[in-house]
Amino acid sequence: MVVIAIESTDYLSAEHTSRFLYPLLHFLFNISPARFLIVHHYLRKTGHFTGYFILSVLLFRAWKATLRMPAAWATRWAAIAFFMTALVASLDEWHQTFLPSRTGTFRDVVLDSAGALTAQLLIYLYWRKHQIPRTRASGAA
Secondary structure (H helix, E strand, O other), rough: OOOHHHHHHHHOOOHHHHHHHHHHHHHHHHOHHHHHHHHOOOOOOOHHHHHHHHHHHHHHHHHHHOOOOOOOOOOHHHHHHHHHHHHHHHHHHHOOOOOOOOOOOOOHHHHHHHHHHHHHHHHHHHHHOOOHHHHHHHHHH
16 A cells, blocks of 8 residues: 555656656657557556555455455455455545646546456455365365
């Protein structure tokens, strides 16, 4: 959450990140200014999705360690992790409305929450794939 708070400052606004990303991408890929605007937009949105995906995974692990249950996956852990991530996303966007160089948008909250939901779905699918089938587990006993 500290990383998200730092990214939410004026120092990492689109104006500031373009100052070092454009020269880098222009040098590496000879990207035009017009093309850079598109790439820059998608890089920033990918960062939103990825950052909140990671936060959701970390919150899931934290709640799994805090609310111990005999299962490898629990709806409670996933729900708390998702809603906490969505809350952080909402507060982050609200914070950005107070900065002249930033804009807080509901679309970004939805994007961030989509990253969190994707994380929880992938954790669930991973758990489903790696759980021991009940018939095999009960037959071995």
